Every structure is written in C-alpha cells, then in structure tokens.
Amino acid sequence: MSWKSPGGAVLALVACSAIAATEPYPSTYRAKPGAPVLIRNATVLDGTGRRLDGADVLIRDGRIVGIGPGLERGDATEIDAQGRWVTPGLIDVHSHLGVYASPGVDATQDGNEATDPVTAGVWAEHSVWPQDPGFATALAGGVTTLQILPGSANLIGGRGVTLRNVPATTYQAMKFPEAPQGLKMACGENPKRVYGERDRAPSTRMGNVAGYRQAFADAQDYAQQWDKYQAELTAYEKKKGKDKDPAERPSPPKRDLRLDTLVAAMQGKVQVHIHCYRADEMAVMLDLAKEYGFKVAAFHHGVEAYKIADRLAQEGVCGALWADWWGFKLEAYDGIWENLAFVDAPPNGCAIVHSDSEEGIQRLNQEAAKAMSRGQRAGLDIPPERAIRWITSNAAKSLGIADRVGTLEPGKIADIVVWNRDPFSVYALPDLVYIDGALAFDRNHPPATPRSDFLLGQPGAAR
Amino acid sequence: MNRGGTLALVALLACCLGSSGIAHSQDILIRGAKVHTLTAKGTLERADVLVRGGRVVEVGSGLATAAGATVVEANGRPLTPGLFGGITGLGIVEIELESSTVDRSALVGDGASGPAFVPRPEFDVAPAFNPDSVSIGVNRIEGITFAMIAPNASGTLFAGQGAVARLDGSADPFVAASRTQFLDLGSSATAGVGYSRAAQFMLLEQAAREALPGKPLQAGDVRLLTPTGREVLARYLAGGRIAFAVDRAVDIRQVLDFAAKHGVRPVIIGGAQASQVAALLASSKVPVVLEPLLNLPGTFDQLGASMENASKLQRAGVPIMFSHFSSGTNTAHKVRQGAGVAVAHGLPWDAALAALTSTPADVFGLGAAAGRIMPGSPADLVLWSGDPLEVTTVAEQVWIGGRPQSMRSRQTELRDRYRPTGVAARPRSP
Numbered sequence: 062m063s064w065k066s067p068g069g070a071v072l073a074l075v076a077c078s079a080i081a082a083t084e085p086y087p088s089t090y091r092a093k094p095g096a097p098v099l100i101r102n103a104t105v106l107d108g109t110g111r112r113l114d115g116a117d118v119l120i121r122d123g124r125i126v127g128i129g130p131g132l133e134r135g136d137a138t139e140i141d142a143q144g145r146w147v148t149p150g151l152i153d154v155h156s157h158l159g160v161y162a163s164p165g166v167d168a169t170q171d172g173n174e175a176t177d178p179v180t181a182g183v184w185a186e187h188s189v190w191p192q193d194p195g196f197a198t199a200l201a202g203g204v205t206t207l208q209i210l211p212g213s214a215n216l217i218g219g220r221g222v223t224l225r226n227v228p229a230t231t232y233q234a235m236k237f238p239e240a241p242q243g244l245k246m247a248c249g250e251n252p253k254r255v256y257g258e259r260d261r262a263p264s265t266r267m268g269n270v271a272g273y274r275q276a277f278a279d280a281q282d283y284a285q286q287w288d289k290y291q292a293e294l295t296a297y298e299k300k301k302g303k304d305k306d307p308a309e310r311p312s313p314p315k316r317d318l319r320l321d322t323l324v325a326a327m328q329g330k331v332q333v334h335i336h337c338y339r340a341d342e343m344a345v346m347l348d349l350a351k352e353y354g355f356k357v358a359a360f361h362h363g364v365e366a367y368k369i370a371d372r373l374a375q376e377g378v379c380g381a382l383w384a385d386w387w388g389f390k391l392e393a394y395d396g397i398w399e400n401l402a403f404v405d406a407p408p409n410g411c412a413i414v415h416s417d418s419e420e421g422i423q424r425l426n427q428e429a430a431k432a433m434s435r436g437q438r439a440g441l442d443i444p445p446e447r448a449i450r451w452i453t454s455n456a457a458k459s460l461g462i463a464d465r466v467g468t469l470e471p472g473k474i475a476d477i478v479v480w481n482r483d484p485f486s487v488y489a490l491p492d493l494v495y496i497d498g499a500l501a502f503d504r505n506h507p508p509a510t511p512r513s514d515f516l517l518g519q520p521g522a523a524r
Numbered sequence: 525m526n527r528g529g530t531l532a533l534v535a536l537l538a539c540c541l542g543s544s545g546i547a548h549s550q551d552i553l554i555r556g557a558k559v560h561t562l563t564a565k566g567t568l569e570r571a572d573v574l575v576r577g578g579r580v581v582e583v584g585s586g587l588a589t590a591a592g593a594t595v596v597e598a599n600g601r602p603l604t605p606g607l608f609g610g611i612t613g614l615g616i617v618e619i620e621l622e623s624s625t626v627d628r629s630a631l632v633g634d635g636a637s638g639p640a641f642v643p644r645p646e647f648d649v650a651p652a653f654n655p656d657s658v659s660i661g662v663n664r665i666e667g668i669t670f671a672m673i674a675p676n677a678s679g680t681l682f683a684g685q686g687a688v689a690r691l692d693g694s695a696d697p698f699v700a701a702s703r704t705q706f707l708d709l710g711s712s713a714t715a716g717v718g719y720s721r722a723a724q725f726m727l728l729e730q731a732a733r734e735a736l737p738g739k740p741l742q743a744g745d746v747r748l749l750t751p752t753g754r755e756v757l758a759r760y761l762a763g764g765r766i767a768f769a770v771d772r773a774v775d776i777r778q779v780l781d782f783a784a785k786h787g788v789r790p791v792i793i794g795g796a797q798a799s800q801v802a803a804l805l806a807s808s809k810v811p812v813v814l815e816p817l818l819n820l821p822g823t824f825d826q827l828g829a830s831m832e833n834a835s836k837l838q839r840a841g842v843p844i845m846f847s848h849f850s851s852g853t854n855t856a857h858k859v860r861q862g863a864g865v866a867v868a869h870g871l872p873w874d875a876a877l878a879a880l881t882s883t884p885a886d887v888f889g890l891g892a893a894a895g896r897i898m899p900g901s902p903a904d905l906v907l908w909s910g911d912p913l914e915v916t917t918v919a920e921q922v923w924i925g926g927r928p929q930s931m932r933s934r935q936t937e938l939r940d941r942y943r944p945t946g947v948a949a950r951p952r953s954p
Contacts, residue, residue, distance in 0.1 A: 163820040164827070195820055250621070367942050387935070388659060388854035390621035397939045406944045420817050420850070427861065427915045434916035439939060440947040487864030487915045519827045520800075 086186065088236035090225055095499030097121040099134050100479060103142035108149040108453040108468035112446035118147055120475040123498035128469055140493070146484055148449055149469050150205025150476030150496065152456035153422050154334070154381045155361050155415035158196055159189035159209055159224075159232065163419060169193075173212035174219065178256050178263060179276045181244070182318030183219035185211045189232040194513040195419040200226050200502050201510065202423035203478040203491040206237060208460055210361075213247035213336040214255045216263065216272040220322055220331060221245055223460050227496055228511035241461040243358070244326045246273065248337035248346060249392045270345060277353040280323035286314040287324075332358040332461050334381070338392035340368035347376060359459040361415060362386075364396040367403035370410060379411035379459040380404040383421070384431040401429075401451060402436020402443055413459060414451045425452040430485035445485050474498075551576045551590045552926060557598030557907065559583060562605060562882040562896040566874070570600060575903040578926035583897060596907070596921070604877060604912050605895050606669025606904035606924060608884035609856035610847025611767075611793055611813055614660050614671050615653040615689065617853045627652035628676040630684055643731060643748055645705055646756040647684030649675045655693050659854050661933040664691050666857035667906040667919035672888065673698070677708030677769070681717045681724055682731070685756070686767075688888045690904065692924040701889030704791065705760040709770040709779065710825045725778060732786055735761055760788065765888075767791040767813075771825035773800040780808055791887060794849070796826035799833045802840035811843035811887045815850070816862035816871075834879070835870035844875075845884045864913035876913060 098120045105113040107128065119127035119137060160172035171188035174180040189209055199207065205226050211218035221243030224235040248269065257264030263272050293311040300308065325331045333350070337343045337360045350357050359379035360366060364387055366373060366380035373380055382404065387396025397403075405412035414429045416422035433448035457467025466474050475498035478484075478491045494502035502510045552575040559571040561583065572587040573580055589595055618625035630647035653673060663671075670690050677683035688702035709724050717724050731748050733739060735757040741747060749757060760766055768779045771794045783790040792798055795812040798805060805812065816834050821827045830836075837844050846866075848858040863876040871879075885895025893900040903926035910917040922929040943949070 163822060164824055165822050166824070198819055370942075370944065385855055385858070386851065388619060388662075389851060391619055394619065394658075395938055397935045397942075399939050399943075403942065403944055406947070419820050423817075423819075424865070427865075430915045431861075434918065438918065438949070439943060440949045441944070485916060487861055487913060488868045490868055516827075 086184075086233060086236075088238045089231070089233045090227070090229075090236055090238055091234075092123050092497035093227070093499035093501075095120070095123060095475075095495070095497070097135065097137035098495070098498070099132060099137040099139045100142045100147055100477070101139050103145050103147040103479070104483070105147045105469065106446045106449040106484075107470065108449060109470065110446055110450060112444065116147075118469060118477065120477065120495065120498045123475055125469055125471055125473050125475050125477075127471060140479065142479055144482070145492065146480040146482065146489075147469070148203070148478050148480065148484060149453040149467055150478055150494065151203045151425050151452045152460065152467060153199070153204055153207040153416050153425060153452075154359060154413055154456045154459050155417045156199070156207045156209055156419075156422055157212065157417070158199065158207065158419060158422070159191065159193045160185050160211070162190045162193035163195050173214035175212075175214035175255055178216045178252055178272050179319060180211075180215050180219050181217045181276065181320070181322035183211065184222065184242070185209045185219060185245070186222035186232050186236065189222065189224070189235075191229050191232050191235060192513045192515045194516050195422070196226055197228070197511040197513060198419070199422045200494060201491065201504070203426065203480075203484075203494055204422055205476040205478075205494065205496045205501070206457075206460075206462070206466055207422070208243055208334075210243060210245045210334060213245070213251045216247060216252045216269055217276055217319075217323070218245040218247060221334065223462065225496060227501060228513075237462065242325075242331045243334045243460070244322060244331045246333065246335045246346075248335060248342040249339060250390055251336070266342070270349065273349055274352070276319070277323055277327070277349075277355075280320045280327065281353070283314070283317060283320040284324045284327070290314055326355045327353060329356060332459065334359050334361055334459070336361045338362050338364050339395075340365040342392075343369060344372070347372070347378070358461070359411075359413060362393070362417070363404075364393045364400060367397060367400045368395075370404045371407050373404060374407035374410040377409065377411070379413050379455060381413040381415035381456075381459065382432075383417075384414065384428040384435075398432065398435035399439045401432035402439060402441050405436070405443070405447070405451065406441055411455050411458065412451050413455045415456075426480075426484040426489060427487055428452075430487075433485060445483065448485065551593035552596065552903070552923070552928075553587060553589050553593050554596045554598055554603060554905070554907065555587075556600060557603035558600055559897055560602060560604045560874075560877055560912070561898060562878055563898045565898075573603060573897060573905070575905075575923070575926045578903055580893075580897055580901040580903050580905075581899055583899065598907060601920070602908045602910070602912050603897065604667075604906050604908065605881040605885075605897055605901065606906055606922065607667045607857075607860060607880045608845060608895070609663055609668040609671030609691075610845070610852055610859050611674045611686075611849070612671045612847070612856045613673070613676070613853040614663065614691065614856060615655060615657050615673055616649050618654070618657055618659065620853065628674075629678040630675070631678055631680065643680065643682040643727070644684060644753055645682045645731070645749065645760070646752045647675060647682075649673055649684065649686055650696075650698055653689065653695075653697070655695050655697065658934045659856075660691050660693070661930075662854065662935055663857045664922060664924075664929055665919060665931050665933050665936070667860065667908070667912070667922055668857050669904040669906070669922060669924050670699075670884070670890070671856060672702070672704070672884075674704070674706055674767070677706065677712075679708075679712070679717075681707060681709070681727055683708055683769075688884075688890065690902075690924055692927070692929070699888070699890055701891075703765070704888070705757070705764065705766045706793075707766060707768050709768055710772055710775050711823050712769065712825075721775065721778075725782070728782065731757060732761055732782075761786045763787055763789065765789045765791060767793050769793040771796040771823065773797040775825070776801050777804065780804060780810065783810075784808070793847070795837075796821075796829040796833065798842070799830070799836035799840075800828065802837050802842055805837070806841040809843070811845065811883065812837055813845045813847050815848060816846050816859075816866040817848070831865070831869040834866040834876075835872075838871055838875045838879075843883050843887060844879045845887065846879050860913060861915055864915065867913060873913065
C-alpha cells in the first residue's frame, strides 16, 4: 500500500507548509569572528578520503579557501603545523549531552519522555542544558558538531537537534543553522522493557512494530486531512472572488505535534535515526520505512550491522556504531571489533563512529583508531584517510549537513582540528580546534577554552 | 606494527587449542622481545625470557634453548606481564541486563515486614564464578590475565567478598591472599542505608562493634549482622583488606579514619576526588583504583574529576590501579586504553604500565614476583603487536601460568563467519 500518489505527495508538501509556516525556536547561532589563518605544513586528512602530506590549509571569513602545498600567506596568521595532523572538526551523531547532563542527578534526567511509547512531538532541544560541562570536554576532543537525541525508551522518542559545539547560554545559540532535525526511533529491548514492566504496550518486539505502524498510519491519515483541507481552502479561495454568496471558509484540522513529526519524516524533512542492535530488527525497520515511505538515515548502535553490511550499503543507510561496546544486554551480545570496518567495506558503505557517551565523545578518534586497526588485521585496507570519514564526512552525511561540514574543501565551513600527532593514537590530543574559522579551543591556553557555569567556584574544580 | 613473524606462535596456538584439561606446560623461550620487566631493571630491548613449569626462570640475552622448548621469536615486539582488568564482574555477570545471568549482589532482606537492608559481609561471589563466561575469553585475548571479581553493593553498604582471579579458564582461579571485603559509601549507597552518609558510617560502626571480639552481644541487642557475618567481618577488621567505593575527598578522609581505628587495610575504589587528599593517601600508603577516563562529575561526589587524577596521585606517591567502571565486565580491557590516555595527560608511561600489572599484584597480595617479568614470576605474559598502551596495538599471544591461551573468542568466531567475501585475514605476524 502506498499513500504517496504523486499528487498526494505534492499536496502533503503544501499542507506541511500550512501546518508550520515559520521555523519556531530558530537558531540564533552567530559565528565568532576569526582572523585569517594559514595552517602550514601539516599532514592533512581532508575527510573526502584524501591524505595530503606537507599541506597547508587556509581559512578566511569562516571558510576554507585553500588546501594544498605552499599556499600564499597573505594577511593570514601562520601556524606551524610541522609534525602535526589536521582533520575536519569531528561530528558525533549520537550524543545526550545537555539532555542527560553531568552531574547525572535526578534533576538532569531530561532525555527520555518515557510516559508514552510514541512521543514524536517532543524535541530534544527543549531539554538541552547548555551548561552541561560535557560540551567543553567534547570540544577538547575535537568535536565541533553534534546531534543531541532523545533516549531510546520510546518507540518514537522525538526530534533530535544538531548543535555547534560552542559555549552559549541558550541552546538556540548553539543550534546549527538550517540543519534538519532528526527523528529518534528505537527497536528492541528498551521500549518493550520500559512499557512491558508497566503492563502496557509494547511488551514484545511485535508490539514494538505494531506501535510504529499505528503511529505512521495515523500520520498518513493526518496528512490526508491536511491535504483535504488544503484542497478545500484552495477551492474556497478561488471561489471567493467570484461568488457573491461564498461557502463557509474551511477550518483546518487540529494540529497534532506528534503526527507533524511523523509527516515530516515521511516527507524527508527530518533525518530518521533508529536505535537498533540486531540485524534482523534492522531489516524489519527497513521494511517499515518502505511501507510508510520514509528513509532511514542511520541505524545507531547496530552491533550486528556487520551481518547486513551489504544491504545497508545498497540502501544507502549508515551504521552509527561503537568500536568495542558489547554484551551489556542480549541484543548487544554479538558485538565484534570489526563492525565498523565491515560496514565500511562494501561499495557505498557508510560507517560512522558514534559515542552515546559523554566519555566516548571525547575520543572519537581513538574509537575510530581501534576499529581501523581491527579492520586492518581482518584484512581490509583502511588507511587513516579512509577511517577519518567515520567521524567526519559520513557523520555529516547522516545528519544532512554534508554540504557544509565534514570535509576540508574550499568553500566548506572551517571546522578544523589541529592534532599534536597522528590522531589515530591513544596519545593524540587536539592542540587547536576551529569552529567557523574561529579558534574555539587551544590546549596550551586553557583559560581561553570554555568552561561551564556549573563548574565555576566548585571545590576542586579550579584549573 | 606487526613486526617480525613466527610460525612458532601458530604452532603454540595449535597446541593450545588441541589440548584439553590441564596440560603440563612445556618450556618456552620468548626470544628477542622488548621486555617490560616492571622491576628495577626496567625495559630490556631484545631480551629473552625463559619459562619453565609455569614460571619465568630466566630473563637475559642469548639464553640457551632447552631441548624440546617452544621458541617464540618476538622480533623486538613488546612483552609485558598480563594486565589487570580492574574491579569487574567477570565470571559472575554474563549479560548485565539479564538478571538470570547476574550473580553479583546478595540483596537479602526480610521482605515487606522487615528492613530491606540486611548486611551480609559474608557474601562471597566465588561459588558463582563461571570460568566459561564469554566475557572472560573476550577480555583474555586483549591481554587481561587477572581481575578482581567483586560483588556489587547495589545501593547497600556491604557488598561482600571478592577476590582476584587468574583468567586461565580454571574453575577455581582465585588467589587466596587477594580476598577483599567491598563496601559502598557516598551518594551511590542509598537503599536501606538511611539515604545519608552519616547513617552509612553509623551502620558501619555498629557492624564493626558487633564483630569485635570482647564485646559480646547481650540477649535482646539489636543485631545488624548474622553470626557468620560477624565472624567474617571480624577477620577483615583484624588487618584485612577492605575496598571502599567512594569518590568524595571528605568521605575518603572518613574512610581513612575508620580504617586506622579498626586496623583495616583500605583500598579506595573510584576516588574521583582522591587527588585532593593525595598527600594523606600517600602517607598512609592507601592505594586507589580509578577510572582514568573520568573527567566529568557523574555525581556531586565527583565534582572536580579530572584527567590529571592519575598523574597527580602517582606524583604524590599513591599506588594507583585502573578500572573501567562503566562497563567493567564486558569491556574490562578498556583499562589499557585508559592507561594510555592517562599517559597523554601526564602520567609517566612506566607508571601507567605498573598500574596495570605490578601495583595490583602488590596491593592484592599476588606475590612479590607477580605482575613483573623476573625469575620466579608466574608466566602470565602478553606479547603485543606494538606499544602495549596504544589503541591500534593488539595482544598477539597471551600466556597464563606458562600456557599459551587460545587467541580466539566468541567474537572472533562471529568475525570470521561474517568477514566480507574476498577478504582474507592477514597473517598473525606478517
């Protein structure tokens, strides 16, 4: 069954703009002004799969304007990067910073609206506490962009938000301008456990799937109501000018925030991110996506993604994965070190290292290094210039922002990490992090780096 | 990486896989390794290590090959003692979220009518230990050869008894001298302990008083412990080792006071704020098991958590060890990465390796030569593909008690089943 007749799709698009004409909660992010910078003589992994030795990177007006050997300095400040490595700013597609902030006390548990299995109407951004000290420690690990997602208690947990990792007093001032929102869904054990323990649906995996299907069926119906309303409104407007005795103006359907989100998913306006561990369940979710006409941007956690690596690649679905997490629950029992490498291997394979952790997000480079090394030992050819894509361009792709960040190419936003050495090492640390061409972190000048309000004046927190 | 090759390794592996039960370990000569001895001799480039009867008998250069010995050409690769996996549930937790596979806590209460909190210091995890747990194999091939198998207090005060196990697959791998009583203090101990740190210390003092000889209880006295619990706790109060899970500096001070008063040898587990009381810990020679990756306050007790905790404590002279608490069972091996990260944040490399080897061996009473490579050391050894603390390095061969361990696990089985078609595994040591 397809609800998307060509005409219907057009109408639905129109209807959606009628549903929400302007973007609420808009980004107020403004790039910090940054003077032109020339990073000289570095080993550059540009995120497209290329490695350039002894290359320069020129940043001006927040953009990358040049990359290659022997660039003209002009008025730029020169940074000697001899022996250092340069990569795009790192991107984490799965973070709960701000919604499960540190300290993890009762008052900061804002990541799961676990009161109903379908809470597609909630937006993670409305839980984000910008003073989570974890943003600054992630920045010290080179993370310049991150998606904050609702948790996985619910079948459909709500919308995620993509943030620039800059210190701010409001989340709107961190919000990545014009980045699509995400939609968080969850398979498997979590939703059925959370609700099953309360003697309500879902309590089984089949209950999970029925829950998604009913929600999307409701959304189809909702979209049709809006299409109908739009058609009636158009007819009314057409008639109004000519008819002396006009019919009553049609009234719009009641807005439903949950269904708005699901309609947006079916229209491709939000990126669908699905927490799903098992290969067989991912296959069910791909069928669900076909049934309701949405696209899965990425499966998150996916410890069994390696079992369906070819299918994921064929369908253009990314796997946002860990290097070595496994076994903490049954659906994570089949984890292997080579998961990322195997998902990366087929043509069009899209592997992403994600963190889901305030600790892991600080060392995405090391997670990638572990997976790269294990992949190499399993016989795959994975040089660093390939593996860096797992924490830069592939992540950007799944977030729908690859046109702006994730690679070092002229015209791209100048999100850049200068590492003290090869980043695929346990000893590697970012020396400098640029966001939009402005210096956001400098390891050797700690006072200039962000620090949460929360930590100020705390005993033992001085530096 | 992957320097040098040896068919001997493959032969060893085959021998090990083929053997069943306890085979008598044969002589092994590991030749030309970069030997991190963890002794005053430091690191020896291109040294040989001779293993006989499950122990290291000689370390030097140009060692003679005994007849029938297996020779392993290390070709300069690093050799270390086996690593300590930290405070874990290895063997007593298969899958954390499947309660039927978890034997880590004894929450024995009186039900609805009585108190939820019935402290059972006599609880001992050893009888539940399963040497066949998949997690053990997964961690062993990462170079983890011993770990503290510890009970979990699950919000109560007394967790019970744990001990260090050698992860050699034997059914009774525990080192008797390593037995430790575990206590949970601070904000993590809540249920049934009055939701107050003061109540924790109140109950602790009461338990200690009950256990002390010479203060027999009178009929009708309110009893906190069972008779067995009193006996067991008495043993620990008489110079035994008690591990206190505690983060806050002021709570660590309380613990040290309690330990001094009762003659206990304390070990601090967690210690997020330990560097604030580093001098005190150093002067009382109290070791700390810490998570080197902790630099955010997970709780208010962890305010001030810092990547420099390890290096500050080490500089002050506090014996440190590592544990990956957040997933210390399945992913216990992450302590190795944590050690490397600690080095990146100022901990001397040798001190980081000691935190994974000789320090836990000393703290938990494994013997003077344990956790080291010297004559008399148990031959618990790991040959690495490169820098043992580097994330791109893997353990190429692990020996425990001189026996080569299978370098396969359930994970490698899955890997090989699903390896992309047309891709052949690289030889172990090309």
